[in-house]
């Protein structure tokens with residue numbers, strides 16, 4: 004579903020505006036070079052799921068890219084302002100920090116840049132609407148991205164091209180593959196269920212991938228449920244032959260994979276282990292909201 008404009012609000016360097024009025028300079032390095040890092044946090048009832056972890060990942064990515072001048076601890080307050088303006092606590096808040104505006108454009112950043120900070124809040128489903136996980140179809144696609152995909156940067160051309168290719172083949176999300184091993188989705192982490200245990204590709208092999216916050220939360224809840232989770236090599240064939248598989252991302256939370264390259268996975272709906280993990284995540288979110296509302 005395409006969000007309507009009334010369901011979004013934009014914050015740019017401290018000023019809130021409706022999306023159709025939101026503007027940045029064409030000389031912004033985020034626009035010119037994709038010289039920017041970002042996060043997306045899912046809010047339920049005004050509480051950000053894994054918010055502290057997102058703030059820490061942003062801090063780490065700002066440090067790794069040398070983008071200075073923005074304190075990631077401001078994320079919760081910026082999100083709060085946007086959610087108040089939106090009039091709903093069920094939303095995603097995307098926040099991007101670019102290295103700033105530089106004229107004329109040069110690869111080498113100037114020393115005195117002020118970062119551009121853009122945050123966009125978009126209405127999203129409530130926790131009640133998420134109780135039933137929505138299935139997702141995937142297609143295997145070569146991972147042609149830059150090597151440092153562990154940095155959450157906006158340079159996402161290959162992710163976009165892979166998603167277009169998946170869409171052309173009738174799938175919703177490409178699962179990327181390099182050297183015969185799966186890495187991650189274009190905008191998600193991948194898990195499969197193998198004889199009751201979870202398996203997910205390692206963060207460092209065959210190449211660095213994004214340390215997904217929802218991936219980490221799944222590993223945690225699996226531990227709490229006594230479900231083994233192995234971080235190890237996973238092949239496309241193993242995914243195709245798995246009885247259950249699912250994607251995780253902050254926006255989707257968890258989505259059971261129903262088809263891989265057109266072939267049904269398991270029964271074509273969420274399997275038992277997938278549903279257990281999903282229920283545990285929903286319970287965590289519910290617990291987080293109850294904790295903060297004092298219920």
Ligand code: PLP
Pocket residue numbers: 187188189190191192213214215216217218251252253254
């Ligand atoms: N992998 C990639 C390439 C992504 O872009 C995303 C999310 O956008 C994820 C994994 C999932 O990360 P997270 O769970 O932190 O949202």
